[in-house]
Amino acid sequence: MIETLKARVNDDAALVKRGRYLSTTFLVEVGETAWLISIFEGRITSIARGPFVMPSSTFALRAPEEEWAKFWLSRPPPGSNDLMALIKRRVLKAEGDLQVFMANLRYFKEALGKLRAAGA
Amino acid sequence: MSVRFEPIVGRYMHLDLFGRKHRIYVEEAGAGTPLMCLHTAGADGRQYRALMNDERITRDHRVIAFDMPWHGKSSPPSGWHNEEYQLTSAHYTTIILEIMAALGLEQPILIGCSIGGRIALHLALEHPERFRAIIGLQAGAHVDPYYDLNFLHRPDVHGGEVAAAIVSGLVGPDAPDEARWETLWHYMQGGPGVFKGDLYFYKLDGDIRDRVAQIDTRRCPLFLLSGEYDYSCTPEETLAVAKSVPGCEATIMTGLGHFPMSENPTEFVKYLLPVLEKIGRM
Numbered sequence: 001m002i003e004t005l006k007a008r009v010n011d012d013a014a015l016v017k018r019g020r021y022l023s024t025t026f027l028v029e030v031g032e033t034a035w036l037i038s039i040f041e042g043r044i045t046s047i048a049r050g051p052f053v054m055p056s057s058t059f060a061l062r063a064p065e066e067e068w069a070k071f072w073l074s075r076p077p078p079g080s081n082d083l084m085a086l087i088k089r090r091v092l093k094a095e096g097d098l099q100v101f102m103a104n105l106r107y108f109k110e111a112l113g114k115l116r117a118a119g120a
Numbered sequence: 121m122s123v124r125f126e127p128i129v130g131r132y133m134h135l136d137l138f139g140r141k142h143r144i145y146v147e148e149a150g151a152g153t154p155l156m157c158l159h160t161a162g163a164d165g166r167q168y169r170a171l172m173n174d175e176r177i178t179r180d181h182r183v184i185a186f187d188m189p190w191h192g193k194s195s196p197p198s199g200w201h202n203e204e205y206q207l208t209s210a211h212y213t214t215i216i217l218e219i220m221a222a223l224g225l226e227q228p229i230l231i232g233c234s235i236g237g238r239i240a241l242h243l244a245l246e247h248p249e250r251f252r253a254i255i256g257l258q259a260g261a262h263v264d265p266y267y268d269l270n271f272l273h274r275p276d277v278h279g280g281e282v283a284a285a286i287v288s289g290l291v292g293p294d295a296p297d298e299a300r301w302e303t304l305w306h307y308m309q310g311g312p313g314v315f316k317g318d319l320y321f322y323k324l325d326g327d328i329r330d331r332v333a334q335i336d337t338r339r340c341p342l343f344l345l346s347g348e349y350d351y352s353c354t355p356e357e358t359l360a361v362a363k364s365v366p367g368c369e370a371t372i373m374t375g376l377g378h379f380p381m382s383e384n385p386t387e388f389v390k391y392l393l394p395v396l397e398k399i400g401r402m
Contacts, residue, residue, distance in 0.1 A: 075293060078349045082289020085351040088266040102271040103278065105285035 001072075001115060002028065002035050006044040008114040016042040019107045024100050027057040028112075031065030042107070059096030061112075067091045074117035083109055128172045130193075135222050137189065137197075137215060144219060145193035146186045150178025153252065153400070154228035156220065157185040158236025160258075160379060161322055162283050162315025163306040164192025167233070170299075170385030176393060180400065181229070186219055190314045205317035208325045212239045217247065229399055233257035234353065234378060235322045237344075241332055241361065248340035253399040255343045255392075258350050258378050260357030261329040263322060272316040280308035283315045292349040292377035295384045303382045337367030341402060343395045344368060345388075347376030369395075 009015060019042025028035045034050030036057060063071075063086055070080035079085050086092030094101060101108055130147040147165055149172035157168040165185030172183045187194040190205050216239065220228065230251050232240040237259030244254045267286070271277050284307040291300050307315070335342060342365060346358035355372045362370035373380055373391050380388035 078355075079351055081293065081349060082351070084267065084286060084289050088351050098268070098271070099276060102282055103276060105282055106288065109285065109288065 002030070002037075002049075003047055005037070005111070005114060006047055009044050009111050012110075012114070015107065015110055018042065019104060019111075022100070022104045022107060024058045025056065026096075026101070027055055027060035027062075029060065029062040030068045033065075044111075057096065058100045059094065059098055061092060061094055061101075063092040071112075072115045072117065076116075083112065126169075126173055127178065128169065132193075133186075133219070133222060135218060137218055138211070140197040140199075142189055142197055143195060144186055144189065146184065146219070146223070147172065148182060148184040149173070150181050150183050152180040152182055154223075154225045155181040155183045155396075156216075156225065156228040156230050157183065157381075158216070158230070158232030158239065159185065159188070159191070160234035160236060161318030162191075162287075162310045163303075163379075163382075164188075164194075164309075166192065166306055167303070167379065167382035169382075171381055171389070171392075174385070174389060176389070177396065181396070184223065184225070184228075188215060190311060190317070196311070205313055207235070207318050207321040209239070209242055209321060212321060212326075213242060213246070216243065217250065220250070227252040229253050229255065229396070231255040231257065232259070233381065234259075235318055235326070237353065238322060238326050238328070241328050241335065241342075242326070244335045244337075244340055244342050245328070245331060248336065251340050253341040253343065253402065255345065255395060256358075256361075257345050257380055258347065258353040258358070259344050259361065260353040261332045261361055262327040263352060263357075265319075265323045269316050269319055269323070272319070273313040279312050279315075280310060283307040283310055287352075287378065290350055290352055290378035291383045292347055292375050292380075294375040294387065295377065296386075299383050299385065303379050306382075332361055333364040335365045335368070337365060341399065342368045343399075344370040345373055345380065345391050345395070346370070347373045347378060347380050349375070349377040352378050 023040045025038040036048045038046045128147050128149045133144045159167045164187040168185040190196045237256040240254045240256040284304040344358050346355050362368045
């Protein structure tokens, strides 16, 4: 499902514009499955599926599969409706250079929210 | 061209707080029992605009909201540019009681949200005789920090953008877009370090877990209203306070988040009106 993120983000002109100063590679772990997502000036340029031998990323977001599944419901339940809600419950671990993540927090929330069932 | 004015009137009050001159912005509307409103961390009194425009409330209540020092139109006191703003329980209590006295309010109903809900618990415990009743919105006894607060105030992260992005998920899913983004705009407009300074009270200094059970609702009735989608002060945390305080009434508001009066006033007022009616009968 994460593969569809590239088109969903890149087709949203406002989101891409919001990320125009953002170029980075970050890691998302959905349970045991790892994904490296590269962004250049707000557009996703590549999404690669692990396992990786030596993945390099600015930061990583790691959560169990069932937690991401709830986050990606079209109407997530309380406690699963936002990345910060997952972090508050200690089920999402944000690690690495988090300045990039926090400086572009709205971008990352909205980009990952693109995988919700309704596609928005 | 026809224009429409709201019934809200805003004024600047000059008063001394902690031996320093302050210029505090106060808005109000309506007449009757004073209803003193406390805004959330990093925002300002505009959060209560919908209440001030609701005749069902203003026909019996004088609704008053002030911007805390450093917030909204209440500038920081002279000398602020070399200081770090940090809110404490003692400062917050003094600010509220001094402004009440300056306005000549006797036994207002107090309504406070988030940090305002937390200080409402402090006031219910320490100054119950000063209030007719207290309504805590999103009020819990404590919140553990769940992110590095330093990100709220550093030059390589935009303070307004990050403050709004941090709290955006605290708005409930049913909030109308206009109210949701107005609520977030208030966060985007906060001064550098102000949200962080408020959270010093919310997450560190204002912990009242070990004393909250001492609140005596016979001296001041206490009502708690909390939004279902709030993960900062969760419904469980509000219900824990209600469980430990005999006589405290708590209601969880379906579909609402951390900013009920601002993010979705139409739904919020459905929960508030019965509480105000009940207080009116007391």
